Amino acid sequence: xxxxxxxxxxxxxxxxxxxxxxxxxxxxxxxxxxxxxxxxxxxxxxxxxxxxxxxxxxxxxxxxxxxxxxxxxxxxxxxxxxxxxxxxxxxxxxxxxxxxxxxxxxxxxxxxxxxxxxxxxxxxxxxxxxxxxxxxxxxxxxxxxxxxxxxxxxxxxxxxxxxxxxxxxxxxxxxxxxxxxxxxxxxxxxxxxxxxxxxxxxxxxxxxxxxxxxxxxxxxxxxxxxxxxxxxxxxxxxxxxxxxxxxxxxxxxxxxxxxxxxxxxxxxxxxxxxxxx
Amino acid sequence: xxxxxxxxxxxxxxxxxxxxxxxxxxxxxxxxxxxxxxxxxxxxxxxxxxxxxxxxxxxxxxxxxxxxxxxxxxxxxxxxxxxxxxxxxxxxxxxxxxxxxxxxxxxxxxxxxxxxxxxxxxxxxxxxxx
Numbered sequence: 001x002x003x004x005x006x007x008x009x010x011x012x013x014x015x016x017x018x019x020x021x022x023x024x025x026x027x028x029x030x031x032x033x034x035x036x037x038x039x040x041x042x043x044x045x046x047x048x049x050x051x052x053x054x055x056x057x058x059x060x061x062x063x064x065x066x067x068x069x070x071x072x073x074x075x076x077x078x079x080x081x082x083x084x085x086x087x088x089x090x091x092x093x094x095x096x097x098x099x100x101x102x103x104x105x106x107x108x109x110x111x112x113x114x115x116x117x118x119x120x121x122x123x124x125x126x127x128x129x130x131x132x133x134x135x136x137x138x139x140x141x142x143x144x145x146x147x148x149x150x151x152x153x154x155x156x157x158x159x160x161x162x163x164x165x166x167x168x169x170x171x172x173x174x175x176x177x178x179x180x181x182x183x184x185x186x187x188x189x190x191x192x193x194x195x196x197x198x199x200x201x202x203x204x205x206x207x208x209x210x211x212x213x214x215x216x217x218x219x220x221x222x223x224x225x226x227x228x229x230x231x232x233x234x235x236x237x238x239x240x241x242x243x244x245x246x247x248x249x250x251x252x253x254x255x256x257x258x259x260x261x262x263x264x265x266x267x268x269x270x271x272x273x274x275x276x277x
Numbered sequence: 278x279x280x281x282x283x284x285x286x287x288x289x290x291x292x293x294x295x296x297x298x299x300x301x302x303x304x305x306x307x308x309x310x311x312x313x314x315x316x317x318x319x320x321x322x323x324x325x326x327x328x329x330x331x332x333x334x335x336x337x338x339x340x341x342x343x344x345x346x347x348x349x350x351x352x353x354x355x356x357x358x359x360x361x362x363x364x365x366x367x368x369x370x371x372x373x374x375x376x377x378x379x380x381x382x383x384x385x386x387x388x389x390x391x392x393x394x395x396x397x398x399x400x401x402x403x404x405x406x407x
Contacts, residue, residue, distance in 0.1 A: 075386055210365075220333035232313070
């Protein structure tokens with residue numbers, strides 16, 4: 001296959017990955033890596049590097065829109081970034097010592113987890129009471145919802161910090177945003193309303209991915225020839241997605257997407273176990 | 278809580294962060310696109326080989342190497358410059374957040390933000406990537 005043709009294939013694939021990722025809120029990384037590895041036979045290390053770059057682009061692009069709305073909790077995000085960036089650097093460091101087969105299996109498991117998580121009911125309750133350490137860190141805040149300011153508190157920051165370190169490590173290891181893990185840490189453990197946790201998680205994803213991307217770049221895992229169509233395609237897809245989001249029926253879309261990523265997840269695990277990756 | 282003037286200043290920083298993110302993505306994507314055109318023009322008809330991981334040549338792994346490549350109008354080096362700008366975007370955002378917390382006189386968070394910057398700087402300079 002010529003470079004021109006491969007670039008075209010990746011560009012089209014990445015466009016749809018970005019589109020679906022933006023419509024379902026699961027991000028483009030979970031589709032782009034299987035596309036590059038399973039369909040186009042590209043080595044998973046290159047795929048991870050390219051995906052990581054696209055994660056930074058989509059996260060920064062959508063964060064630009066969220067900043068104005070005042071839902072993102074900057075303090076919470078910054079505090080948890082200590083955990084995610086530490087994990088991300090560790091994950092990126094480990095990536096070159098872990099065999100591709102193991103990475104594929106881990107990736108498959110995370111895909112299955114994301115599929116399940118997209119059906120779990122989100123935390124909509126806002127409890128204004130914070131735990132003591134969370135109060136000291138001024139993590140409680142409020143967000144605008146239907147014209148009212150809703151106060152919320154933050155609980156169990158140590159548990160949340162721990163899971164965030166793990167999420168950061170997964171992000172650095174697999175080149176994805178691992179938004180589903182981040183939302184679990186904030187929703188289920190720290191008891192933060194999901195409107196806040198999704199935008200804050202998105203804010204953190206870009207910084208986390210940048211921390212591991214500098215390691216990947218120096219290691220020579222970021223190939224410009226691959227990253228170019230991946231990042232351009234994903235960004236164009238995400239922009240299209242944000243334009244049609246209001247019109248689309250996201251509920252049935254989520255179900256279809258959950259089934260698709262489950263199938264891909266099982267495929268990745270199978271390929272990993274049989275050593276064919 | 279705080280005077281109106283201070284709120285105004287912090288809102289300014291938030292606005293700056295918003296445009297920084299937007300322009301960071303737009304500029305870096307444009308550079309990647311231009312580099313892509315150069316790369317495809319020069320190498321488009323060659324055979325692609327990504328089945329085996331060999332890693333990037335040295336000139337694409339560090340800033341001086343990438344800049345030398347740009348000077349030689351190498352498409353891959355231009356793309357890599359765009360990617361560097363993209364990686365720098367969220368890092369610049371963290372840097373702006375330091376000023377945002379300074380304006381709020383929230384020194385606890387100035388320190389927390391500096392820790393995050395320190396971790397990123399560590400991963401850039403310590404050679405864990407080497």
